[in-house]
Amino acid sequence: MTSLDDLPLRANLRGQIPYGAPQLHVPVALNVNENTHPIPPAVAADIAQALAAAILTVNRYPDREFTQLRDDLAGYLGHGLTRDNIWAANGSNEVLQQVLQAFGGPGRSLLGFAPTYSMYSILASGTDTRWIAGGRDADYELSPETAARWVRETSPDIVFLCSPNNPTGTPLSLATIEAVYDATDGIVVVDEAYAEFAPAGTESALSLLPGRERLLVSRTMSKAFAFAGVRLGYLAADPAVTDALRLVRLPYHLSALTQAAAVAALAHTGEMLAMVDDIRVQRDRLVAELSALGFNPLRSGSNFVLFGGVTDPHATFEALLAEGILIRDVGIPGHLRVSAGTEAETSAFLAAIARLRPAAE
Numbered sequence: 001m002t003s004l005d006d007l008p009l010r011a012n013l014r015g016q017i018p019y020g021a022p023q024l025h026v027p028v029a030l031n032v033n034e035n036t037h038p039i040p041p042a043v044a045a046d047i048a049q050a051l052a053a054a055i056l057t058v059n060r061y062p063d064r065e066f067t068q069l070r071d072d073l074a075g076y077l078g079h080g081l082t083r084d085n086i087w088a089a090n091g092s093n094e095v096l097q098q099v100l101q102a103f104g105g106p107g108r109s110l111l112g113f114a115p116t117y118s119m120y121s122i123l124a125s126g127t128d129t130r131w132i133a134g135g136r137d138a139d140y141e142l143s144p145e146t147a148a149r150w151v152r153e154t155s156p157d158i159v160f161l162c163s164p165n166n167p168t169g170t171p172l173s174l175a176t177i178e179a180v181y182d183a184t185d186g187i188v189v190v191d192e193a194y195a196e197f198a199p200a201g202t203e204s205a206l207s208l209l210p211g212r213e214r215l216l217v218s219r220t221m222s223k224a225f226a227f228a229g230v231r232l233g234y235l236a237a238d239p240a241v242t243d244a245l246r247l248v249r250l251p252y253h254l255s256a257l258t259q260a261a262a263v264a265a266l267a268h269t270g271e272m273l274a275m276v277d278d279i280r281v282q283r284d285r286l287v288a289e290l291s292a293l294g295f296n297p298l299r300s301g302s303n304f305v306l307f308g309g310v311t312d313p314h315a316t317f318e319a320l321l322a323e324g325i326l327i328r329d330v331g332i333p334g335h336l337r338v339s340a341g342t343e344a345e346t347s348a349f350l351a352a353i354a355r356l357r358p359a360a361e
């Protein structure tokens with residue numbers, strides 16, 4: 001049998017394992033921060049109609065500039081943005097990869113603040129960009145002083161700020177983003193994959209874009225829009241940044257079907273986002289009830305909660321799985337992460353972990 005070691009693989013990919021949480025078919029899957037609510041049937045019917053029309057055109061390549069989609073994404077984001085500020089790709093993972101292809105690469109470095117979204121370091125090695133794991137403050141918070149100090153000490157070419165941060169859920173202040181921007185001449189990406197779940201009144205990093213041509217704010221339709229299976233991520237930035245990304249994107253990278261589905265969904269933004277309030281309620285409930293059970297949940301501005309005080313995370317993960325409940329062991333000692341599901345799913349998880357609690361002690 002040929003193994004990877006027998007192949008002339010790039011040195012920095014040797015020994016690596018592909019990213020991916022287990023995809024298990026269980027009654028309650030709360031492991032990858034999906035929106036567990038299906039999209040409303042009336043909206044699904046409308047999207048299906050748009051797809052039916054789009055399929056009649058697939059003998060031709062799609063609009064390489066995805067113009068309508070950029071218009072609609074700009075309209076959704078507001079903040080005075082226009083299509084020239086918008087870029088999109090197959091999931092925000094691909095957007096972030098394109099950012100590294102354009103601004104990273106051999107001899108360049110990417111700073112993130114660990115623990116953070118684990119794809120960042122993987123995208124770095126895939127593009128031969130050096131990954132620098134910065135640190136955080138107590139409770140995984142990130143103050144302007146700590147963040148700016150890491151930037152000054154490591155002089156990265158690119159900084160990724162995850163806001164709110166995955167896997168900790170912790171929100172990030174605009175002051176920290178401004179401090180990082182001011183401390184570097186490089187590219188600063190604020191990954192707002194979970195922005196729609198922030199408490200009401202939270203300002204997005206989009207408000208910082210004017211006058212900051214090196215600031216990029218990435219978003220996704222995978223979470224709040226319940227569109228993970230479609231693969232549509234996007235970012236807002238200065239038009240010069242989107243021009244830079246055109247240099248590395250594959251021609252026609254967004255299929256006609258993807259574009260049609262996303263445009264149709266954005267025409268129903270209100271209905272698509274209707275579940276966000278519900279999910280926030282379940283998120284807050286997770287924090288309150290896990291705390292009452294004696295765990296230490298972190299504050300969360302996202303649709304998931306990281307909680308400490310777990311004596312044996314692996315055993316607790318397995319015991320929940322045996323009950324058909326899949327959550328995430330993110331490798332942080334004493335901690336587990338759970339996504340906020342529907343009320344029924346969240347209740348099932350809380351009831352199960354309450355039963356396990358004595359055994360876990």
Ligand code: PMP
Nearest residue numbers: 091092093117166193220222233
């Ligand atoms: N950023 C963060 C912080 C995430 O948690 C995720 C998904 N888990 C992504 C980006 C990528 O999402 P997608 O590619 O589905 O847009």
